Amino acid sequence: MLEVSGLSVDYVLDRADVRAVDNVSFTVGRGEFLGIVGESGCGKSTLLFAIAQLLAPPARIAAGSVTFKGSNLVGLTDGQLSAVRWRDMSVVMQSAMNALNPVKSIGAQYRDVMRAHGKTSRDEIAARSAEVLRMVGIDRAHLRSFPHQLSGGMRQRAMIAMALLFTPDLVIMDEPTSALDVVAQRSLMVQIKELQRLLGFAVVFVTHDMSLVSHFSDRLMVMYAGQVAELGATRRVFDDPLHPYTRGLLEAFPSIRGPRVPLKGIPGSPPDLSVIPTGCRFHPRCPVVYEPCPEVAPELVDSEGTLVRCLRYTEEGASRDERAAASSRPPDQAFQDWRGAVQADPARRRRREL
Amino acid sequence: MSFSIGEREIVALAGESGSGKSTIARLLARVYQPTSGEVYFAQSEEDPGTPLSAMRSRRARLRYSSEVPMVFQDPFASINPVFRVSHGVLRSLKLHRPELSAKERQAEAARVFEVVGLGAAMLERYPHELSGGQRQRVGFAQALAGRARLILADEPVSMLDVSIRIGLLNLMASLRDTMGVSILYITHDIASARYVADRLIVMYAGQIAESGPIEEVLADPRHPYTQLLVSAVPDPRAALSVGGETDTGEPPKVIDPTPGCRFRFRCPIAIDPCATVTPELTGTGAREVACHVAQSGAEVKAFTS
Amino acid sequence: MALQATVETRRLPSSQALSRIGRAVRSNRKATAGTVLIALFILVALFPGVIAHDSPTLDAYPPHLGLTSAHLLGTTAYGQDMWAQLVWGTRNVLTIAFVVGLATTAIAVLVGIAAAYLGGLWDGSLSVITDVLLVIPLFPLLIVIAGYAHGGGTLVLIVVITATSWSYTARQLRAQALTLRSRDFLEAARVRGERKLYIIVVEVIPTMTSLIVASFLTNALYAVLFASSLQFIGLGDPNTVSWGTMLYWAQNNAALQTGQPMWALAPGACIAALGAAFALLNYAFDEIGNPALRPVRRRPVKQRSVQQGKRHA
Numbered sequence: 001m002l003e004v005s006g007l008s009v010d011y012v013l014d015r016a017d018v019r020a021v022d023n024v025s026f027t028v029g030r031g032e033f034l035g036i037v038g039e040s041g042c043g044k045s046t047l048l049f050a051i052a053q054l055l056a057p058p059a060r061i062a063a064g065s066v067t068f069k070g071s072n073l074v075g076l077t078d079g080q081l082s083a084v085r086w087r088d089m090s091v092v093m094q095s096a097m098n099a100l101n102p103v104k105s106i107g108a109q110y111r112d113v114m115r116a117h118g119k120t121s122r123d124e125i126a127a128r129s130a131e132v133l134r135m136v137g138i139d140r141a142h143l144r145s146f147p148h149q150l151s152g153g154m155r156q157r158a159m160i161a162m163a164l165l166f167t168p169d170l171v172i173m174d175e176p177t178s179a180l181d182v183v184a185q186r187s188l189m190v191q192i193k194e195l196q197r198l199l200g201f202a203v204v205f206v207t208h209d210m211s212l213v214s215h216f217s218d219r220l221m222v223m224y225a226g227q228v229a230e231l232g233a234t235r236r237v238f239d240d241p242l243h244p245y246t247r248g249l250l251e252a253f254p255s256i257r258g259p260r261v262p263l264k265g266i267p268g269s270p271p272d273l274s275v276i277p278t279g280c281r282f283h284p285r286c287p288v289v290y291e292p293c294p295e296v297a298p299e300l301v302d303s304e305g306t307l308v309r310c311l312r313y314t315e316e317g318a319s320r321d322e323r324a325a326a327s328s329r330p331p332d333q334a335f336q337d338w339r340g341a342v343q344a345d346p347a348r349r350r351r352r353e354l
Numbered sequence: 355m356s357f358s359i360g361e362r363e364i365v366a367l368a369g370e371s372g373s374g375k376s377t378i379a380r381l382l383a384r385v386y387q388p389t390s391g392e393v394y395f396a397q398s399e400e401d402p403g404t405p406l407s408a409m410r411s412r413r414a415r416l417r418y419s420s421e422v423p424m425v426f427q428d429p430f431a432s433i434n435p436v437f438r439v440s441h442g443v444l445r446s447l448k449l450h451r452p453e454l455s456a457k458e459r460q461a462e463a464a465r466v467f468e469v470v471g472l473g474a475a476m477l478e479r480y481p482h483e484l485s486g487g488q489r490q491r492v493g494f495a496q497a498l499a500g501r502a503r504l505i506l507a508d509e510p511v512s513m514l515d516v517s518i519r520i521g522l523l524n525l526m527a528s529l530r531d532t533m534g535v536s537i538l539y540i541t542h543d544i545a546s547a548r549y550v551a552d553r554l555i556v557m558y559a560g561q562i563a564e565s566g567p568i569e570e571v572l573a574d575p576r577h578p579y580t581q582l583l584v585s586a587v588p589d590p591r592a593a594l595s596v597g598g599e600t601d602t603g604e605p606p607k608v609i610d611p612t613p614g615c616r617f618r619f620r621c622p623i624a625i626d627p628c629a630t631v632t633p634e635l636t637g638t639g640a641r642e643v644a645c646h647v648a649q650s651g652a653e654v655k656a657f658t659s
Numbered sequence: 660m661a662l663q664a665t666v667e668t669r670r671l672p673s674s675q676a677l678s679r680i681g682r683a684v685r686s687n688r689k690a691t692a693g694t695v696l697i698a699l700f701i702l703v704a705l706f707p708g709v710i711a712h713d714s715p716t717l718d719a720y721p722p723h724l725g726l727t728s729a730h731l732l733g734t735t736a737y738g739q740d741m742w743a744q745l746v747w748g749t750r751n752v753l754t755i756a757f758v759v760g761l762a763t764t765a766i767a768v769l770v771g772i773a774a775a776y777l778g779g780l781w782d783g784s785l786s787v788i789t790d791v792l793l794v795i796p797l798f799p800l801l802i803v804i805a806g807y808a809h810g811g812g813t814l815v816l817i818v819v820i821t822a823t824s825w826s827y828t829a830r831q832l833r834a835q836a837l838t839l840r841s842r843d844f845l846e847a848a849r850v851r852g853e854r855k856l857y858i859i860v861v862e863v864i865p866t867m868t869s870l871i872v873a874s875f876l877t878n879a880l881y882a883v884l885f886a887s888s889l890q891f892i893g894l895g896d897p898n899t900v901s902w903g904t905m906l907y908w909a910q911n912n913a914a915l916q917t918g919q920p921m922w923a924l925a926p927g928a929c930i931a932a933l934g935a936a937f938a939l940l941n942y943a944f945d946e947i948g949n950p951a952l953r954p955v956r957r958r959p960v961k962q963r964s965v966q967q968g969k970r971h972a
Contacts, residue, residue, distance in 0.1 A: 014686060039515035040486070152371075181370040181542050186586040208516065211588040252517045254549035256572060256587050263549070265520030269485040383850050419852040432843035436865040442847065449852050496847070 001202060002028040002051070002170055007064035009043070009050045012057070018274045020046040020059070022226040025300075028170065033196060033203045035217030035234065037210045037249070041270045043226040044206045048174050051204070052091050053081055069169070086117050090163035092156075092173040099159060100147040106133075106158050107143030113165055132161035135195060153184035160192065170202045177212065189216050211253050214238055222246045225271050225281040232306030242308040244286045244338075280311060288312065288335045355562055356391075356635070357555055359504060361399075364530050364537045366547035366568065368583070369557035375540045378557075379508045382538070383424045384415070395422065420450035420500030427509040429489035433481045439492045440477040443467070446499035466495045469533075470525060487518035494525060504536045505529070511546060523550045544587050548572055553640075556580050559616040561632075566641035576643045578621045578656035585657045615646065623647055623656050693939030700933055704749040711746035715739065715900045723919060732921045736912045744905055745925050751813060751901035752933065755886045759820050760879030764871060766825040768864065771832030775840060776859045786833070792826035801885060805894035812896040820885050828874040835870050836863060873941055880937035887930050902926035 009021035021043040028034050038044045049055050051066050053073050066073045068089060073081065093099035101109055110129040119125055130140040136157040147155055156176055163171050173192075177185040193216050196203060207213050213220070213234075220237045222230040222245065230243040241247040248266040268285040271277055277284050283293040290311075298311045312335055355378070359365050369375045380386045382393060384406060394403030395418065409415055423446075426432035433439060440463055447459045454462060464474035470491040481489060490510055497505050507526065511519040527550050529535045541547050547554060547568065554568040556579065564577040575581045615621070618628040625647060627633075633644040648654050685691060703710060713720075713730075718738040725733050732741035774785040800823055808815045839845065848858050864871075889895050890903025897904055905926040909915075914922035 039517060182544070183370065183582060183586045186588070209588075210516070215588060249517055252520050253589075254520075254523075254545045255589055256545045256548055256584065257589060260548065260569070262524070263520045265524075266517040267521075269487060269518065270515070385846065385850065416852045419850060424847070424850045426843040426847060428843050432847055434844045434848075434862055434866065436868075442844075442851075445848075445853070446851050493847075496851070500851075 001030050001069060002204070003065075003067040004047075004051060005065045005067065007047070007050060007066060008062045009046050009055065009059055010062040011059050013274075016274065017062075019062070020226055020273060021050060023064070024223075024226075024228055025064075026221060026228065026231060028202050028204060030169070031196070031200045031202055032219065033193075033205065033217045034219050034221060035213035036204065036206045036221045036223060037208065037213060038223035039208055039249075039270055041225070041273065042223040043273075044223050045174055047223070048091075048172055048204070048206050052089070052172055054091070082117070086113060086163075086168065087166045088168050089170045089172065090166070090168045092159050092163045092171060092176045094175045095179050097147060097152075097155060097179075100155065102147055105144050105146055106150075110143070110162060110165060113162060117166065128165060132164050133158070135164065135198075136161045136191060152180055153188060156180060156184075156188055157191065160188075160195075164195065164199065164201075167199055168201055170204065172204045172206075174206050175208070176205075178207065178209070185212060192216070210249055222249070225276060226273060227281065227309060228300060228307070229282070229310075230306060230308045231300070232308075236306055242303055242306055242313060243282075243310050244288055245282050248285075248287070280309075288338045290335070355557075355560075357562065357565065359536055359538055361503075361536055362530055362534050363553060364526065364539055364551045365553045365555060366551035367538060367540045367555045367557060368542065368544055368547050370542060372559070373557040374560040375542075375557050376508055377560075379424065379506045379538065379540055382422060382504075382506055384418070416449060420446075421503045422506060423497035423500055423502050424506040424508065425490070425493045425497050425510045428513055429486040429493065430513075432493055433489055435481050437480075438477065439479055439481055439484065439489075442492070442496040443477075443499045446496055450500035463495075463499070466498050469498060469529075470495045471521070485518070486514050487521060490514060490522055491525065494522075494529070498529075498533075498535075502535055504538065506538050506540075508540045509542070510539075512541065512543065519546060520549075526550055544572070544583055545589070556583065560611075561616060562635050562642075562644060563617070564641075564643045564645075565635070566637070570641060576641070576648045576654055577617075577645045578623060578647075578654055579617050581654070581657040582620075615644075621656060623654065625650075687943050689939045690943030693936050693943055696932060696936035697940065700749055700753060700936065703746055704753045707746045707750060711740070711743040713740040713743040715743040715747040726921070732925055733919070735908065735922055736914075736919070737908075741905075741921060741925060744900055745902070745929060748901045748905060748926070749929070751899055752883060752886070752903075752930075755813060755817055755820070756879040756883045756933070756937075758817050759824070759882035759886075760875045762817070762821045763825045763828060763878040763882075764875045766821070767828035767832055767874060768871060770825070771829035772836045772859055772863060772867070774829075775833045775836030776855065776863060785829075789826045789829045789833075792823065793830060795823075797823050798885075798888075801889060802892070802894060805889055812899060813901075816886050816889060816895055819889075820882055824878055824881060824885075828878060831874065832867065832870065835867055839863060839866065869944060873944055876937050876941045876944070880934050880941075883930060883933055883937070887926075902929050 004027070005025050007021060007024045008019060010017040010019050024043075024047060026034070036044050036047070046055075046059060049059070050061055051073075053066075053076070055061065061074055064074070068084065073084070100106075104112075107129055110132070111125050114120075114125050114128065119128070129143055133140050133142065138154060138157055138161070142150065142154070142158070147158075150158060156179075160171075160173075160176065177188055180188065189212065192203065195201075205213055205217060210220075217234045219232065220230075220234045221228060222237070222243065224245050230237060230241070230246045232242075237246060238250065241250055245266070251263060252265045254263060266285050271281060271284075277294070279292070279294040279296050280286070280289075280298050283289045286293065292311050296311060298309045298314060300307045300309045301314050303313045355374075357365075367375045367378060377386065381388055387407075393406040395406065396403035406418070409418055434441060443463045443466060444459055447454060447462055451459075451462070463477060467474055467476055472488060472491050472495065476484070476488070476492075481492075484492070493510070494505070510526075511522050514522065523546060526537055526539065530537060539547060539551055551568050553566065554571045555565040556563045556571070556577065558579045563579045564571060564575065571580065572584060575584050613632045614630050615624070615628040615633050618624040621628070627646045631646070633646050633649065635642045635644040636649060637643055643649065645654065716739065718735075720730065720734045720738045720740060722734055722736050722738040724730055727733065730740050730742060732745065734740055735744070770785050770789060774782040774789070801819055804819045804823075805815065808819070845858060845862055848862050853862075886895070887901075887903035887906065890897075890899070890901055891906045891910065893907055895901070895903060895907075897907055903926070906923060909919070909922035909926075912919070912922070914920065
């Protein structure tokens, strides 16, 4: 239903253009929940804005297409986009307090939205507003409330309700839970999943909190430095992370159950996008880096159903590896050990056995 | 609220936003004054402790702020952007270690930067050249520039990327182990609290709900709110567990508080006394709970799935 | 095998900061235009004798002359060379602009930031003074005061305009300082035990430089306009050589009606040009400081072929 193909987004700055999103491609099927995770600077929010055609200068789409239900959204005018906006595709922003108009009541804002996109009958508007609020568990009396009168969790739910006014086919969410505390986060996620089951819309969910999205997404896309690092079924990515960055990220979450183990995190920090490393962008921080990495920029390859951007999984990388292995054993062995450790993680093994 | 922090320990103060945990930090940093009650700061085991309100002279106040510094949450707002990152450390040294000469101050600043893992070369940089994680390390360096004995860390990692947090948490643990510094680690993230802290204090709506050694509290939470928190924490390595609790409540805004347990509106096992009598924090050994049901001896099973 | 990618971050000593500003000025068109104009005016004010060979006050020339090679703009009804007057007048205008700009901004910084940071009674009383001055209609007040001072010279003008203009900027700076008050680095300074005065001078003011510079430029601009207006209606000393006084004399002699348009147009154009220069610099500083305001260059969008995107399938 949504097909992003070769999308690249540049920030036009004084010295040179900075490519915040580099040749990203993925698809989202009907009713699917795709999680996009990454840390700050990986380009996930920019990607989201590009898909929703909400980029403002100095950002602009440099290449690629965003095909939604058959038509390419890139290059359409606002007038052409408004037919799609909110009816078929809607957006939930990060902070409801910033996205909701503070001087208008919730009901008034819903009315604005519906009038802007075609519905004009007062009765219809009132009925629909009450309906969406009910769906997210808010009493209809709150249609008269102002955003500051609602708590943080309720505001986010009101935003989600607003996104569902026209029962769109796709809802894009930009970190809707990051301003909430852990209890509210969890109940909001459960609610979103329930609504998805009820109404059948697809969700693209951008977040930095991998552990949160892991329980709710069907597929997971990990971004690093503007590129897709790994893309595959959520459970697979968690049980058997292929990309060293994905694995590093997973292991940076301390666990609340199980034994208390010292963790390392990932040394260094994400690269400044105006000075990207040569070859693989992750190589300066990679625990299993080897000879070709600083020279060859890896492409996305399919490894048993998961797409991964790492030379260790490409034929070219493997053949180089063999040549390197012929001269000295260690690099090959290090990677095998690393892979073995992933597979042997007791928690994962237990889950696979279940 | 009543609690204590000992030497060489990291105490995690956990709670949702609005629970009052940041206020505690500012109370201990003397930014706010308590409405009632007193904070005592002791120099050693035998010292009964000086009340903060008795520290009037500038000398006493400077001494206290040198021994109880604070690290802030936002790495992008907690360092003055127009000066080099050495500025805060050097000022701290000037104020709290007046016996040092300018040259000695530079040397000490370099040493402190090494301790937090930054390296002396970073001293000449400007804040915008540093990443979020590096800036938070500068924050810790500033805290160590005095004679830090208790560092008040107000959500020091919540605005950092996940892969960077571990580095800072490891730093905090090493400060406790190698330099004997205690840390009050304020957070809403229980998992990170577990990773680094020795004891846990759970706050709800301005009151302590439960406290004790962190492993014990997390393994066997006795307050319904603690159980709710523990069950809500997502763990990527654990199996999916949706359902169990159906809580969609919010912590109350505490204006004109009335007696009674503040959690009773969300508590599925509330009994009559909960509405009228504010529960006291009592317990056996190191563990304390403020819950009528727990104190009556019954088992508390509120949000366990 | 640990590989290190070396990514050098440049350090920023003050000399490099200056060159960065220089580069920013050159690349931003508004900044370049504004800087060039101001520099031109400053040069003229510094070396008027080089550009205009006649004395501005000497009335020995034949009056009502049109544009000639000897008198570039002609002569006034009193036989004075207009070009000389214009050139020498620059000094007066620029002096007023810079002195008023600096004085106004200095007072506003003191009052506004102190009010924001000291709070309480200090804030209350300083704000009352500021607000009272703000509410009084500026131009009538100027006229009353200037009239009282019997049309004194440049110094009176400077004092009068400064006294009536600082309140607006003080309000702005106070508001900005209030938002900064809760910034963590100021709280950090408080917590580590810094004294209040230190915090205001060393920690707060340097972070407000862009607003302070913008205020200076705005105040200088308005000083030019107010001073010229006061001189035009005769409240300055009519014997001063300045653009506003030229307008006064031009008005008195009905210059536009009697076929001496240059007498009014030339100083008017100069006032406009100097005002525009300050305004351009103001815009430029905004854009340099806030990248979101910069105009986006138009470049053709490249569309990659679809095949490239599907390579991984």
